[in-house]
Amino acid sequence: MSENVIYKRVDDSRTETAHLIRPGHLNGANRLFGGILMQWIDEVAAVVAKRHSGANVTTASVDNLTFLKGAYQNDMVIIKGKVTWVGKTSMEICVDTYVESLDGERTRINNAHFMMIALDENDSPMEVPRLILETEDEKLAWEHGEERRKIRIKRKQDNLDGI
Numbered sequence: 001m002s003e004n005v006i007y008k009r010v011d012d013s014r015t016e017t018a019h020l021i022r023p024g025h026l027n028g029a030n031r032l033f034g035g036i037l038m039q040w041i042d043e044v045a046a047v048v049a050k051r052h053s054g055a056n057v058t059t060a061s062v063d064n065l066t067f068l069k070g071a072y073q074n075d076m077v078i079i080k081g082k083v084t085w086v087g088k089t090s091m092e093i094c095v096d097t098y099v100e101s102l103d104g105e106r107t108r109i110n111n112a113h114f115m116m117i118a119l120d121e122n123d124s125p126m127e128v129p130r131l132i133l134e135t136e137d138e139k140l141a142w143e144h145g146e147e148r149r150k151i152r153i154k155r156k157q158d159n160l161d162g163i
């Protein structure tokens with residue numbers, strides 16, 4: 001590893017939050033309102049990215065945001081975020097959301113991949129630490145991140161072209 005380059009582990013920025021679903025979090029169908037969950041998971045992604053980069057961050061895009069199951073009043077919602085891939089100034093953060101039952105069993109209800117960009121004091125993209133991959137799962141997640149990056153590059157060009 002080069003002396004001038006900063007390296008961080010996935011565990012250095014791993015983040016978990018918990019919420020209890022209250023009446024004010026529900027939509028008209030008495031389920032957790034998707035917009036509330038999106039705010040919670042965006043905040044977790046931002047905390048992971050701030051911890052990894054040591055900088056302010058902004059959300060560039062969100063991939064594969066999937067609502068797998070509903071959640072209901074009084075449910076305990078657990079949100080877990082981790083870095084899966086880094087570019088020069090961008091970080092891919094995987095965020096998984098679970099409902100935890102009273103016996104501790106967790107059922108995944110949402111999954112999303114956030115692209116967060118580190119910003120310097122002028123709000124310009126700045127370089128982020130390299131990622132140390134310690135486990136087979138982390139190496140596999142990185143490979144999947146590389147595949148997602150190729151899709152993102154094409155999608156960004158399509159967006160710019162108005163396709």
Ligand SMILES: CC(C)(COP(=O)(O)OP(=O)(O)OC[C@H]1O[C@@H](n2cnc3c(N)ncnc32)[C@H](O)[C@@H]1OP(=O)(O)O)[C@@H](O)C(=O)NCCC(=O)NCCS
Pocket residue numbers: 058059060061086087088089090091115117125152156
């Ligand atoms: C995200 C943003 C900073 C990128 O600025 P930019 O001028 O395109 O910067 P660059 O072209 O130098 O790209 C910087 C990095 O962002 C990545 N990026 C840019 N647009 C992206 C997109 N749509 N999806 C994923 N990554 C993206 C680039 O791949 C690059 O990553 P790398 O350095 O790891 O290779 C800029 O588009 C922005 O400020 N967007 C608004 C973000 C915001 O306000 N979010 C909150 C929404 S309410």
